[in-house]
């Protein structure tokens with residue numbers, strides 16, 4: 001998962017496929033979005049390998065849900081509210097087959113004619129991304145990044161700002177060494193991990209200017225729809 005992503009809460013399968021033709025990655029949000037397991041399977045069944053990377057945000061540190069996403073063919077799973085080294089270890093254990101973890105074997109892609117990756121390929125290519133979105137997680141970011149098997153840290157600015165008692169704008173704009181975002185980036189880089197950030201709209205994404213991040217969820221499906229509606233109404237007002 002790298003580059004420009006769209007974070008989806010409500011899109012249909014066909015809309016997700018269209019988004020996959022334009023963005024670097026598409027995230028299906030199983031925590032706050034409408035997607036359950038059968039929605040996830042419907043998307044994965046239709047996802048063409050040349051399309052954008054399909055990323056799943058698990059509903060929680062949930063071994064079963066993380067397994068469903070991987071079994072359906074997602075390689076990248078973002079797990080919310082990982083607040084400690086123990087949390088990160090539980091996520092790693094769900095993400096990887098033994099001996100690295102305790103993922104249970106049962107890939108589903110053969111059900112729709114795809115070849116499942118070998119156990120070693122699955123382990124080598126999985127992206128295990130943990131969300132830093134509380135004061136506790138921020139305080140432990142370097143230790144969490146150091147957990148073997150974690151491949152990336154992903155900042156949830158909304159929950160993190162609630163936890164810190166500051167605004168999202170202030171959180172995104174802070175650039176001092178001890179400010180939340182530079183601190184997460186430094187913790188990730190120290191351990192060779194990727195960094196992603198959710199912003200959800202382009203104005204917020206612009207606040208990340210100058211920050212060294214790999215992946216930004218710069219829009220949501222809802223933002224794109226609202227922007228399209230605004231643009232259509234503005235142009236019909238102008239032509240009236």
Ligand code: 3PY
Nearest residue numbers: 133156157158159198
């Ligand atoms: C947050 O900002 O807390 C998120 O989890 C983004 O969806």
Ligand code: MG
Nearest residue numbers: 080133156159
């Ligand atoms: Mg959150």
